[in-house]
Amino acid sequence: MNKNFSICFISFFFLFFFSIMNFFFMTYFIMHNMVIFMEWELISFNSMNIVMSILLDWMSLLFMMFVSLISSCVIFYSKSYMSSELNLNRFIILVLMFIMSMILLIISPNIISILLGWDGLGLVSYCLVIYYQNWKSFNAGMLTALSNRIGDVFILMVISWMVNYGSWNYIFYLNFMFNDYEMNFIGVMIIIAAMTKSAQIPFSSWLPAAMAAPTPVSALVHSSTLVTAGVYLLIRFNDLLINLYMFKLLLLLSGLTMFMAGISANYEYDLKKIIALSTLSQLGLMMSILSMGMADLAFFHLLTHAMFKALLFMCAGVVIHMMSDNQDIRYMGGLSLYIPLTSLCLNISNLSLCGIPFLAGFYSKDLILEMVMMSNLNMLIFYLYYFSTGLTMFYTIRLMMYLMINDYNLLSIYNLYDEDYIMLKSMFILLFMSLVVGSFLSWMIFFYPYMIYLPMNLKLMVIYVSIMGLIMGYLISNMNINSLNKFMKTYSLSLFLCLMWFMPNLSTYGLNYFFLKFGQKMIKNIDMGWSELYSGQGMFNIIKNYSIISSFLLMNNFKVYLYSFILWMMIMFLMIIMN
Known part of the structure; x- marks a missing residue:
């Protein structure tokens, strides 16, 4: 265990220092408006150069800072959370590989090194999702891997298409090729790849399924690494994509993702899945504001969201440990009396998610919603934004009612304690960041202040929908059994809404099941069927028959057959002469 302990601490200190x-x-x-672009040649053969490129600017350095800070806290937290794990070293090494893949993705101006980071994220996330080695984990891992493979294929197509430009450094081709149809085609493929990695409709079903991973992995994956890779890629490609019609479609799909995730979270009872659906909702918010051309706002919300969402998952991990590894929120309640420090972290991260003033989420979320109000958009997008904001408040208050205020429903004899200082220290680092990072970033990364002038009613619209969501969450949480029976009249609608609009069924049984079944038939009929019969097995049979004939001739006095053959030829010759 000491060896495991040292690996955790070395990783923590290295990432924290980094x-x-x-x-x-x-x-x-x-301060100095600097960008460093490094490129070194790996192989040079005639006119072909294979180079490795690194782009360091304020955006990549800031994102790397956030990723490494959250990763260091997660690894420190894992020391206690995964203490009963025999192979803790293996877990830490997988997490470090995951972080290295993300950092490679962040600093790459080259589409090939982006693919290495992108595929590294997909592969290591599969290993982490199936970490607990049960059927649920295997199914979730397969769904995650197959959904992400779609995006990998589109990135590969981008690589093959960019051969036409003579270089894979996409960063040079973004600004001056707006009317180039080939670059527009590349842009569409990049958008589809980002939609798969950031789980937008119709690829959303893998994100709640990936909750089968250990909770520290969920804190890392769903805050700053895997799911934000698609958003970060689109931020980097934003200059190219801004004129595409596909961006308008992305605005609609991401708005629907935000809406769908908010509704599904209100029907869900699994603690980790509620938080995963809130991540999905915030990803929809980032993608939608990005598709309106405001990449700096999307990046701002990405960073603030990373802090409080990682903290929220860590608190959920502590609560699940306390509840004897039970994740159903109906068994929880009154936690603020027994684990006050964890409850403090949980409530602050939840309120930050809602956008309560002067917490981290407020600075980015309020700015985004007011910019939407200023934009020339139709009523549907406006409705999706503000209704989804109300739903965020709705499921957050519902979660807090179930966890903090309702009665404890699990065991008659229980011992809840809040003295795991390793977990609490790592959570307090993120708690501090969740409090200050919004104001800190809003001063640092915007080169000019956003000046937003709105009528009073529109300015207060965010507060109106938040208060409505708060009241609805309180009323729904306090419903008695007679009120809940009324929901049975809308059972079909409730089933449709709580199952993410049947998207998991479509992904699992529709697309993935169809392709896997198709692959099985191809293997059975072609690889193990016709091709085997006419290539491998067929050649084997032909050669076997020839060798049987030749061995028969050799073993049975070849001369007899030779003489009889010569005799037969002479008889034929004589018959020809006589005729």
Whole structure:
């Protein structure tokens, strides 16, 4: 165990130091408006060069700082959370590989090194989702891997298409090729790849399924790494994509994702899945504001969301441990009396998610909603934004009612304690960041202030929908059995809404099942059927028959057959002469 302990601490200190170093570099780069582009040649053969490129600017350094800070807290937290794990070293190494893949993705201006990071994220996330080795984990891992493979295929198509440009450094081709149809085609493929990785409709079903992974992995994956990779890629490609009609479709799909995730979270009873659906909702928010052309706002919300969402997952992990590994919120209740410090972290991260003023989420979310109000958009997008904001408040208050206020329903004899200081220390780092990071980033990354002038009613619209969501969450949580029976009249609608609009069924039994079944038939009929009969097995039979004939001739006095053959030829010759 000491060896495991040392690996955890070495990883924690290295990543924490790396994040502080990135912070100082980032402030220097912003002050001096610097960008470093490094490229070195790996192989040169005639006119072909294979090069490795790195792009360091304030955006990549800031994102690396956040990823490494959250990762260091997650690894420190894992020391206690995964203490009963025999192979803790293996788990830590997988997490470190995951972080390295994300950092490679962040600093790459080259589409090939992006693919390496992108595929590394997909592969290691599969290993982490199936970490607990049961059927549920295997199914979730397969759904995650197959959904992400779609995006990998589109990135590969982009690589093959960019051969036409003579270089894979996409960063050089973004600004001056707006009317180039080939670059527009590349843009469409990049958007589809980002939609699969960031789980937008119709690829949303893998994100709640990936909750089968250990909770520290969920804290890392669903805050700053895997699911934000698609958003970060679109932020980098934003100059190219802004004129595409596909961006308008992305705006609609991401708005629907936000709406669908908010509704599904209100029907869900699994603690981790509620938080996963809230992540999906926030990803929809990031993608939609990105598709309106405001990449800086999307990046701002990505960073603030990473902090409080990682904290929220860590608190959920502590609560699940306390509840004897039970994730159903109906068994929980009154936690604020027994685990006050964890409850403090949970409530602050939840309120930050809702956008309560002067917490991290407020600065980005309020700004995004007011910019939507200023934009020239139709009523549908406006409705999706504000209704989804109300739903965020709705499921957050419902969660807090179930966890903090309702009665404890699990065991008659229980011992809830809040003295796991390893977990609490890592949570308090993120708690501090969740409090200050919104104001800190809003001063640092915007080069000019957003000035938003709105009528009073529109300015207060965010507060109106938040209060409505708060009241609805309170009323729904306090419903008695007679009120709940009324929902049975809309059972079919409730089933449709709580099952993410049947998307898991479509992904699992529709697309993936169809392709897997098709692959099985191809293997059975072609690989093990016709091709076997006419290539491998067929050649084997032909050669076997020839060898049987030749051995028969050799073993049975070849000369007899030779003489009889010569005799037969002479008889034929004589008959020809006589005729």
